Amino acid sequence: MNQLEQLKAHTIVVADTGNFKQMAQYAPRDATTNPSLILKAVQQADYAPLLTDTVAAHRGKPLDEIVDQVLVRFGLEILKVVPGRVSTEVDARLSFDTAATIARAHRLIGLYEAAGIPRDRILIKIASTWEGIQAAKQLETEGIHCNLTLLFSFCQAVACGQAGIQLISPFVGRIYDWYKKQAGAAWVEADMAGANDPGVKSVTQIYNFYKKFGIRTEVMGASFRNIGQINALTGCDLLTISPDLLAQLQAADAPVTPALSAEAAQQLDLEPVSFDEAGFRFALNEDPMGTEKLAEGIRLFAIDAGKLDKLILEA
Incomplete structure (x- = not known):
């Protein structure tokens, strides 16, 4: 049994791509997209007609409406x-x-519903700012489920749990990137792998906190750099994985054993934590990695959203 099959026995596997033609071979349960992935897809010959056809069908409407249609x-x-x-x-x-x-x-939900898709098949993805978390809190009361993304800091996860959010996406690889860059020449890859990987440690802390205190929010590890990070989070509720890494898992057959479990988390001696707005902002401010990566992530997604706007205007 390959590692992908073994992983699926313990964790829901999600495809992290806009490339739906490539997706089927890995049989994921869910899929995630973001502005960068959609931008990448529409620049490929296979998907360019999807952009041009959608733009043509809605020409004359405001740009932001056409973007949502795409x-x-x-x-x-x-x-x-x-x-x-x-x-x-x-x-x-x-x-x-x-x-x-x-x-x-x-x-977005209205467009999906007009196409006959029920709300329970859609997650609205929102950045884990205080404002984003409050928006998602309101949406969840309306039965619109959310995926809080660009999540790097423990305080973001706590606030999402308090708000009753359906799912969060802590970014393993970008956390790893930050600590590796900070360490420079002092970084020893072998010493910082597996359970010692800072991104893996972050997701483990969040998962254990949620399971210890009965928080229903799903934890979906995201943004992986290697299959070692994925295997070290086996047992997490969900993991969203790029096609390249799905292929590597499919090609590997070393044993995969669960690293996380709700039962083990419930035995841990953890303190409850909660945040109001001021406490959240201060806690995030106290976390240089979380502050920097959240800001950078929003900037990068905004840049790619602008590039997608340009492609639509030129279509």
């Missing part, structure tokens, strides 16, 4: 491949605007 068009194609859910992201440029995030989420 995102949902990809989501609809992905939902033909996966049996579960697709995550579709709200424009990162709205990350500090609660009301605008809610409005955009309503529009």
Whole structure:
């Protein structure tokens, strides 16, 4: 049995790509997209017609409406491949605007529902800013489930749990990148692998906290750099994995054993934690990695959203 099959016995596997034609061979349950992945896909010959056809069908409408039509068009194609859910992201440029995030989420859900897709197959992806978390809290009360992304800091996870969010996506690889860059020449890869990987440690801490205190929010590790990180989080609720790493897991056959379990977490001696807005902002400020990677992630997604805008205007 290959490592992908072994992983699926303990964890829900999610495909992290906009490339729905490549997805089926890995049989993921869910799929996630983001502005960068959609931008990458629409620049490929296989997917360019999907962009041009959608733009042509909605020409004359405001740009942001056409963008949402393109995102949902990809989501609809992905939902033909996966049996579960697709995550579709709200424009990162709205990350500090609660009301605008809610409005955009309503529009995305409306487009899916108009196409006959029920709400329980969609996760609205929102950056884990305080404003984003409050938007998601409101949306969850309406039965619109959310995936809080760009999550790097423990305080972000705690606030999402308090808000009753459906799912969070802590970014393993980007945390790893930050600590590796900080260490420079002092970084020893072998010493920082597996359970010692800083990204793995972050997700483990969040998972254990949620399971210890009965928080229903699903934990989906994301942004992996190697299959060692994935194997070290076997047992996590979900893991969203790029096609390249799915292929590596499929080609490997070393034993995979669960590293995380709800039962083990419940035996841990942990203290309850909660945050109001001021406490959240201070805790995030006290975490240089979390602060820097959240800001950088929003900037990068905003840049790619701008590039997608440009492609649509030129189509």
